[in-house]
Amino acid sequence: MRAAVRHALPMIAMTAGVVALQLVISAADRQFYMTQLVMALYYTIVVMGLCLVMGYAGQVSLGHGGFFALGGYTSAILTTRNLAAHLRPETLQTLERIGLLWSRTDLYGAPLATLAPWPAFVAALLLTGAVALILGFPALRLKGHYLAMATLGFGLIVYRMLLGSAFTGYADGITGVPPWRLAPGVTVSGAMDNRIVNYYIACGFLLFVLWFLRNLTGSRHGRALRSIHDSETAAKAMGVNTPRLKLQAFVISAVLAAAAGSFLTHFNGGIGPSEADAMKSVRYLTLVAAGGMANIWGAMGVSLALTFLSLRGVFGVYDHAVFGGLLIVIVSVAPNGPGRWVADLLRRRRPTVRSSGAAAEPAT
Amino acid sequence: MKRWTLTMTLLSGLLALASCRRDTPPAGPEAAVGEPIRIGALFAETGPASFLGAPAARTARMLTEQINAEGGLLGRPVELVLRDTGGSPERAVSFARQLIEEERVVAIIGPSTSGETMQIKDICQAAHMPLISCAAAEVIVNPVASYVFKTPQKDSQAAAWIFKTMNEMNISRIGVVSGNTGFGNAGKAQLEALAPEFGIEIAASEIYDSRATDLTDILTKVRGQNVQAVVNWSIVPAQAIVARNMRQLGMDVPLFQSHGYGNIKYVEQGGEAAEGTLFPGGRLLIVDTLPDDHPQKAPLAAYKKAYEERFNEEVSTFGGHAYDAFMIVAEAIRKAGSTERSAVRDAIESLQGFVGTGGIFNFSPEDHNGLDMDAFEMLTVRNGRFEKYSKP
Structure with missing residues (x-):
């Protein structure tokens, strides 16, 4: 039962995020x-x-x-x-x-x-x-x-x-x-x-x-x-x-x-x-x-x-250049994706709390 | 477990970043005095169509500054909301929606290519947004959509000019080569449709890849048909290559180009071989030789001087299309005395005798291009310069 909830949780959170984003955008009239x-x-x-x-x-x-x-x-x-x-x-x-x-x-x-x-x-x-x-x-x-x-x-x-x-x-x-x-x-x-x-x-x-x-x-x-x-x-x-x-x-x-x-x-x-x-x-x-x-x-x-x-059109005429540059930065600084990079940073800051658990966590 | 939380955090962060971009609050129709009049522009400043879009974007920026220096429109400053489409339709769609819903512009000028224009034609029509396209294809204004206009001359008029000149030169058997872009195909169709009317036989018709670097193969085929002239309908760089390859093959028949030849860079690339090339073009390219009493002389000379001093490059037909589109919108706003989109649209449709780079525009509910055959002159290349063609 707990495993099932754990598995479903990201999807539920994501769905909630989708709805929340819509509400925020509508509330901001954007x-x-x-x-x-x-x-x-x-x-x-x-x-x-x-x-x-x-x-x-x-x-x-x-x-x-x-x-x-x-x-x-x-x-x-x-x-x-x-x-x-x-x-x-x-x-x-x-x-x-x-x-x-x-x-x-x-x-x-x-x-x-x-x-x-x-x-x-x-x-x-x-x-x-x-x-x-x-x-x-x-x-x-x-x-x-x-x-x-x-x-x-x-x-x-x-x-x-x-x-x-x-x-x-x-x-x-x-x-x-x-x-x-x-x-x-x-x-x-x-x-x-x-x-x-x-x-x-x-x-x-x-x-x-x-x-x-x-x-x-x-x-x-x-x-x-x-x-x-x-x-x-x-x-x-x-x-x-x-x-x-x-x-x-x-x-x-x-x-x-x-x-x-x-x-x-x-x-x-x-x-x-x-x-x-x-x-x-x-x-x-x-x-x-x-x-x-x-x-x-x-x-x-x-x-x-x-x-x-x-x-x-945020990047204007530099669209390809900015896009390419950002990708180079991401790939060289965070080759496993920005999410994992942030996680690693946090882990380094709090080594005692999460180190064992995070290391053991299977890479899904 | 943690990964998705972080991904989501990062994502919302980026979205927040996007939202706090230099967004000015959208100006409602009841905008206060002194609030800028926003004119939207979509041009392919980068990408494969940048030779069309870049001069157009520069022109639009320059004209905005000029108008503001002269006190703006209706006593209000003008703000240009320019987006670079890179020549791709999906970006044109995205930006057109942005200009309509978010930036609340009065009208949109551009895009430079027919493909992009056709993708946003229905969007602008449905949103009642005046669109003044700088692209050539006739389908943009035929059938007429009440909010969609265009400034470049029609393909059929360019083809008719070419055939008229051929009749004068007693040419009746020709070869046609065209690029495989929308522009090339539309031109080829117009040539084929109009040829019988002028008693001209198209003995050979070849299509080539618009990025081809050598065209001797297809020109050899055309040469084998004993043609009296060759018509090329395409956009850079093939226009210069055709001339060079014809010279190399020893073909000494006249070469006609489409109205897409109106940029001196093509002449430079063609070098010696470009001499004597004939093409229909607007008077912007020969403004120096126009008589002083010609109605187009003064405004064209002023635009040419300002553009060339500012950007250090020769003025081209494509920047001219943007000049026309921008000035038509400005004139319509002045005439309508308001920035209400429907009023501006009505003002454009009833605009008569408006002098632009493409010719003298006379719009009507049936004609959203407003140019007639007189908009073109037959031009030729002599000593590396454009000049008016006169029968030898």
Whole structure:
């Protein structure tokens, strides 16, 4: 019983923190922070997923920007492509009745019938999962940095294809992505009067990912994954099916990135090719490193804070430079993540109180 | 156990840090006299589109200082709220929302690229925020959204100018090369759509990567079609490379460029090979040779002088687009006599005969660009300088 409470406590505290933050922001009449907060939350989900691959499975992926874009673009294309002219009216009606299709008129009054956001979201996840499977299957059977190379190539291909095809709107990307109604009164959109709802949607998604990853890494699978990170040979000798586990972690993380991409595309009402830029993937990767690699809390905290500040334009024209500089400082001063660094500092100050307990505490 | 507590502490600390940033309280519509008029600006000062955004941002800063030195607008000082988008749409979206909800600006000028503008077009329209884009694509103002305007001339007008000049030169068989960006693709589409109207045949059409460093392969293909002229539609650095590669291949047919050629840096990069290049451009580039009685002469010369003295670099078309956008907003605020967004929008839409760098703007409910064919001149490069093209 006590163990269960101990395990659930961080999640409860986190949920309380989410609610408290919303109340503080509302009380201070600074609701506009939520726009960037929501965007940062979705990017953080990508970073947390990547943490599973890098910190636990010990593999480097340079293609998460590509997976994010794949998810976002799939949703964007399927929910903006007008099918009104291609399908017979009866077919349209039938499809709409079962909830697959959604007819409306656009901003200028022309009839518009597109796929509904739900099936588009599912399609985005399936497509990304399949692509990650195809990409990871050969690369992860090999030892070494083959996944890094394969995903780097994949990211570049996605970026060039987005820039080069009329289908994805060339350099302009896709706009006019409709809001996504999850339930009555719960809609993913950037509308001003919808900010608090969207904050809770994004936080709910993040909490789910946190809960899922904590359980996964704490399970038998998670321990097996970490053993791969420490020594693949030893893990194999212990009977761990290393290629399969690595592949699972990789696909899960790619699908999480795609899901975040899909949500953010509906929130922003559009997506552009810069999401698939190699710099974006490198940013995700460095955020995981700065968070302390196998440290989901650290990755979450660092990513949320830095992405939020960056999206608010705090760093101005020095965005890349400040970002890079901060990451260098974090990685060199606190290689296990800022949280652990502060903990170490406190421990040093009070050596008698915590030293034995802290040292014995297992690194989860 | 302790780790998550600390992470949370750290996180809230950073959030607190963010909130105590030099935030000025948002100015409500009932702002007191003397309170600054806030004008928002989104430009790609850094990143791949910085050759568009950097001159635009400098221009906006300079004009803000100038207006304040002259006593501001409606007796109130002007404050520029400038954000660097780095050319990425998601940052443009984030900053546009910031300017609308938080900074409560009167209007937004920029962004520089069509992609970013299209991402925030609906946001600004829904929030009833006047947006004066500095990007070229026609989709920005077609279909018309009542709060969205743009200052650069239309692609179709640039294409029409090129074809008109070709007709005069008795050219009927051409090759088109274009970059794979949104700008290149839009231009290619306009050229293909308008060519039959002018009796011109596009014998070869090639697309290249906008970051290509050598284009001899595709130009060889174009040369094989015995074309009488080549049209290139792209943005730097390919514009200089096309000229150089054509020279290397011994192609002595005329080279036409798009209105994106309007920065003297491209001529410098092209060197000797850039001589004789033809392109449609605004009069800002040839202001020195304009007759004194031309309505654009005085304001353009003043802007050029101020910009070049201040920043020690030659004025470009792209800074000019920002000049137009900023001055249109300023003029509209003066005309409306208020900073109410709807009043400012109405004032912009009814603006007539406004003299800018891009031409003389005449807005209407149907035309949110306000420029006609007369906005362009056919320009050429002689002795490393831009000058007006005249038939030899």
